[in-house]
Amino acid sequence: MKISIVGATGYTGAELLRILVSHPAAEIQYITSESQPGTAINEIYPHFTRFYDKTLASLGDLDKIAADSDVIFIGLPHGHAMEVGRKATAINQKVKIIDLGADYRFRNPDVYEQWYKVPHTHREAQAVYGLTELNRSQVREATIVGNPGCYTTASILALAPLVKNKLVDLNSIVVDAKSGVSGAGRGLNLGSHFTEVFESVKAYNIAGHRHTPEIEAALAELAGKEIVISFTPHLIPMARGILSTCYARLIDGVSPETVDQAYHAMYNDEYFIRLLGRGGYPVTKNTRGTNFCDLGWHIDKRTGRVIAVAAIDNLVKGAAGQAVQNMNVMFNIDERAGLDNAPLYP
Amino acid sequence: MKISIVGATGYTGAELLRILVSHPAAEIQYITSESQPGTAINEIYPHFTRFYDKTLASLGDLDKIAADSDVIFIGLPHGHAMEVGRKATAINQKVKIIDLGADYRFRNPDVYEQWYKVPHTHREAQAVYGLTELNRSQVREATIVGNPGCYTTASILALAPLVKNKLVDLNSIVVDAKSGVSGAGRGLNLGSHFTEVFESVKAYNIAGHRHTPEIEAALAELAGKEIVISFTPHLIPMARGILSTCYARLIDGVSPETVDQAYHAMYNDEYFIRLLGRGGYPVTKNTRGTNFCDLGWHIDKRTGRVIAVAAIDNLVKGAAGQAVQNMNVMFNIDERAGLDNAPLYP
Amino acid sequence: MKISIVGATGYTGAELLRILVSHPAAEIQYITSESQPGTAINEIYPHFTRFYDKTLASLGDLDKIAADSDVIFIGLPHGHAMEVGRKATAINQKVKIIDLGADYRFRNPDVYEQWYKVPHTHREAQAVYGLTELNRSQVREATIVGNPGCYTTASILALAPLVKNKLVDLNSIVVDAKSGVSGAGRGLNLGSHFTEVFESVKAYNIAGHRHTPEIEAALAELAGKEIVISFTPHLIPMARGILSTCYARLIDGVSPETVDQAYHAMYNDEYFIRLLGRGGYPVTKNTRGTNFCDLGWHIDKRTGRVIAVAAIDNLVKGAAGQAVQNMNVMFNIDERAGLDNAPLYP
Amino acid sequence: MKISIVGATGYTGAELLRILVSHPAAEIQYITSESQPGTAINEIYPHFTRFYDKTLASLGDLDKIAADSDVIFIGLPHGHAMEVGRKATAINQKVKIIDLGADYRFRNPDVYEQWYKVPHTHREAQAVYGLTELNRSQVREATIVGNPGCYTTASILALAPLVKNKLVDLNSIVVDAKSGVSGAGRGLNLGSHFTEVFESVKAYNIAGHRHTPEIEAALAELAGKEIVISFTPHLIPMARGILSTCYARLIDGVSPETVDQAYHAMYNDEYFIRLLGRGGYPVTKNTRGTNFCDLGWHIDKRTGRVIAVAAIDNLVKGAAGQAVQNMNVMFNIDERAGLDNAPLYP
Structure with missing residues (x-):
């Protein structure tokens, strides 16, 4: 496959490049940057030396890029990608x-x-929502995939078996998520300044984060009805990783075993979902640098709630890794291609 | 006041010592350790050089300690403190x-x-629960104070105005808390090993953490009826700080202004509670090294929930600082004595 | 004393404010900012709530500031301070x-x-170099003090006894220093971006850092002859702290005891220098939030070198704390005033 | 190749396993642990789930292990490995x-x-010192390889071109090295306790660290005469990475270009050495998770010194990665096999 990356100098674009330079079937055609066109990528990211040292193109080259690529990954701010998508598919x-x-x-x-x-x-655009484990068959046929957000990937995967099987009160869902700072990107701002983030934790965008409707839409599709949830993101002093702690009230009479079965039925065959079982505690470090989502769930008998916890690497399963997973599905190759490395621990 | 610290070599005991060496009215009589009696405290904690360099006594000296002290702080594991309390008050x-x-x-x-x-x-024992802002008048008369846990202090302070004023559905409360590693103490275990904690986040003790009944008991007292909550603690790669994110469903018809009034009525005169208001985002770093609890609250109209967030330094307002605050109350001196320093930032 | 801070919104200015709000003899008159005049300081730094909430003035108010202040601290970029100094002393x-x-x-x-x-x-300007322990008597008489840099304070204090007593080959000095990120200030740049600094260490400005001539000048004064040194700064993933590891070849025949005596003779009466002795290992955390400089030294018999190590908090003894120490000396009050707090540990 | 790992549960052993599960030519036969034999490795390290879940054997199985393996990696404390080596090669x-x-x-x-x-x-034993770039031809013929230490790998690679080409005064060498905490292993001790290490830096084992004679021996071999150096290790609050800053006085008349040529002549064909050139600044993060050693050097004209800086991942090029590199050489396969992944950044 000939691939190009439009917007390659953010952390997400760089993570795509990291994965694709080792992908057995990917041949990188173009990478672009609007801020630093003409610069070699390994001047911006010296760690790519020995792996990729080509010069960045720009969107001015879109004609060539679209003509010469089998797949284009887009790592641009919202509002810009749809223009690229429209034009590229026209070309x-x-x-x-x-x-x-x-x-x-x-x-x-x-x-x-x-x-x-x-x-x-x-x-x-006939775009497909690329949460691979939920939408694999549509992804396979898709021309355009909207790759999920980082918080949403973890949260949806944690809640999907509960919602799909109608095991929980759909009005009771609370998602409390914690993210490393790489999710805020490489752009400079005081909120990502080392000394401000270090030795500190805070919530942000309460009741207003844009991943909220994305989680709700995916869950609504599984439930067959509208859902509103409370979603609170937090910033944690680490580079990579998201932990999503999800609370919901069990429908009366749902047994712990029924909950277990729902998780196993949905995920037992999924390579990238590692079930830690009832009582299991996902740890973000165990997923670092990989496309895995580790899942555990707990039943709180006193309150009648189920608490499901998911851990991912926000730049991999939460972004670039799932994008490559989707590419593998779209091109009918082994879904694990380029993604089958063990986590970097510790 | 002549004070002694039984169990001075853990992080909580050391934090007590840090505060008390600068306290204008405290005279330290004894500090003890069962593991290292006879050692000078500044051999164990060199940072105390210039401030305190006395030798550690042990519980074998309890007769003298009890006789020569106006107040004894106990920093022992649960199960041991009540023995010391019983004997010391008998002496x-x-x-x-x-x-x-x-x-x-x-x-x-x-x-x-x-x-x-x-x-x-x-x-x-006629012990009083020492959450100072809620129980000040009882603390003033108390002989024995049970100083609150770290998670509980943050969580109760965040929820108290809502519960006391019956603004929320008491069955809907979820508390998701994040703590730095100092809360796990100085004892060695893999869970506090640098390389295991660093660049990682995890939940632990879901549906079973012992701070749960403590939060429930305090809230029940405010509500006048039993309450069960879901409480989930998380370990964050930082040394100090707790952020407690609390979710509850508002009773139908409760306006945002009513919520605001509840917080202001309860806390406007409290020196150590800093209200960031509706829409405010507490940050643990802003409380570092101090006895402050920063509070913000948010109304999620879509879901009908209120989300209240509290930030404290777990070793200060969550432990040693509140203990000294209680001492100040018990001895009728300025509640801020020894505690009125600005946070260490950044 | 009526004090003002020109340039109060950087980390150094904020640290000055942190110290001075608790200083028993300081009355803050003005604080200024050219980027955010008219803003309350606790909007920029919410942690100052309860301690200082006045509005920032600007250099346009210099006439008033100079007229109404006994002492002005300047926290401006180099090149700007001398203009303020010149004008203020004229007014x-x-x-x-x-x-x-x-x-x-x-x-x-x-x-x-x-x-x-x-x-x-x-x-x-008849300015005095304000390394208090070395120049106390001149500081006492000074009108203008040039407060030392952070790296320089640690490095000079570590080497001064060796150089002053001619115990080492003056051509053999190598200083390898490690600093937390707060030394780079609050201004945004990729080098202080959380994800770039975290889990990483690097050297910078090798053979060209501007603290080099400052160290050399102070040592030359002690030695009575010119000195050139190699100085290498490093960036460490922490907020506060500098460790300076200093290497020099001992003059033939200098005994370990002679080295010990040199340190004790120079520093035994210095409150803010804590000597850990020969074989001692300073730790930056032990100085956090304080004006202490912890010093240890080692003799390497195999190579004939002495290795001296100093630890400080770069924002306190390396900046704001030493500035206040100098103020105390200039105004003939207890040198420890406002600075006598125990370190924040852990 | 059939490989076994004796001592697989420390960080070094786990890193070997991480690399070898993806190695195209390695087939893992046995992994052992004396503390937890009979346990599945992914119970101890859950991140290995999907990659390796076999049960740990013990040294009691050495007969089988030696008989069934083409190569045995030993990750035991010093003093124990030579016993295993002696017995295994006898079997x-x-x-x-x-x-x-x-x-x-x-x-x-x-x-x-x-x-x-x-x-x-x-x-x-006819053991070969396995610093691959220096001793490749001997490694190729070796039966027993002593794989270099982490500090030593970085320090020797930085200094080798200078020493081999007699460009520096051999009595003038100072090595100041900074390491992440994983180098201290997974064993519990206060020095690796999160809250003690975090937000802190310190030197340790000054003039006595055991990597000193190892660096000296390798450099002496290059120089053809005895060398003593000053070596100081430091502990940095990060998990992985070593930065070694090396100082030496240039022989009079050696030009910067001569220094450059020495580095290029020695390393231009080395895949795992990435030369950043004169003036380059290695950053440990750029090597994370890889076998690369990034090298830069600087000439300080004022002092006549050269300062060479090397960055590696201590667990990869400083331990497990170089061990696999040596294995590849010993078995005459592509030296990059299993090691050719891009760094994990950020």
């Missing part, structure tokens, strides 16, 4: 698009416009 | 006891026995 | 100036111009 | 041994005994 109707931003994540573009405050300019 | 009926462990936290010792799995051997 | 000939930048650190302004690449515009 | 004369500890690192066992304080019990 080359065979090119596949995997967007790591939000533009193609919503089946209903009105929800997108409501939360992202920009008009959707590629409403006719 | 000197005027001595006041402030226990930083769990032994004296529960009005109902059966709850203690149920969660801590040891018999309570000082059931006749 | 009020009694006002004392303590500059935390480099403008007044060099007896010879040519050295300043050579390393800082700007003309010195206040050459007639 | 199977064809088995190759790669010891990651110190037992086989010294050509002269007297030096080993002097620094390690234990008798050497396998003096007849």
